[in-house]
Amino acid sequence: MNSDNDLQIAGDILEVPHLLQPPREHPVTVAEFAGLARAVAADRAQWAPLVRYDATTRWYHRLRTGPGYEVWLLSWVPGQGSGSHDHGRSSGVLTVLEGTLTEHAGRRSRALSAGAQRVFAPGYVHEVVNDALEPAVSLHVYYPGLTEMPMHTAQSCEARPVTA
16 A cells, blocks of 8 residues: 555546546536536626616516526616516526625525525525615526426515525
């Protein structure tokens, strides 16, 4: 046994191509979808010129699609919210690009500032609200693509203190 290191590699792993994982063309894991959202968020030139603000309704734009997934860009003026809802059979990643949004889920509320991400599974019930004084922009990745958004009772719309 080697006293300096119990782990030894025989040869160069890069010389054994059949052991290397091929790079994926599209995300398939939660971490890869979160990474996709971070990559899109970092490319401000891709999304910022598209953003519009609408005082009468939340504005949204489908930014990208891939095998089974969709990427949506949403804007929120102060006071706008989603209402309490879930995303049917879709999982998702919500990333705040600008401003601050508040997520209410059950009895818990959390402020999400620019850069914050939330990952959720199918059937996760929440409400997202811009209760700040400035507009906000968010990015949403859904897998599979969003086909339904069932609304829930107004109980989750009650005012709650924001917790970190």
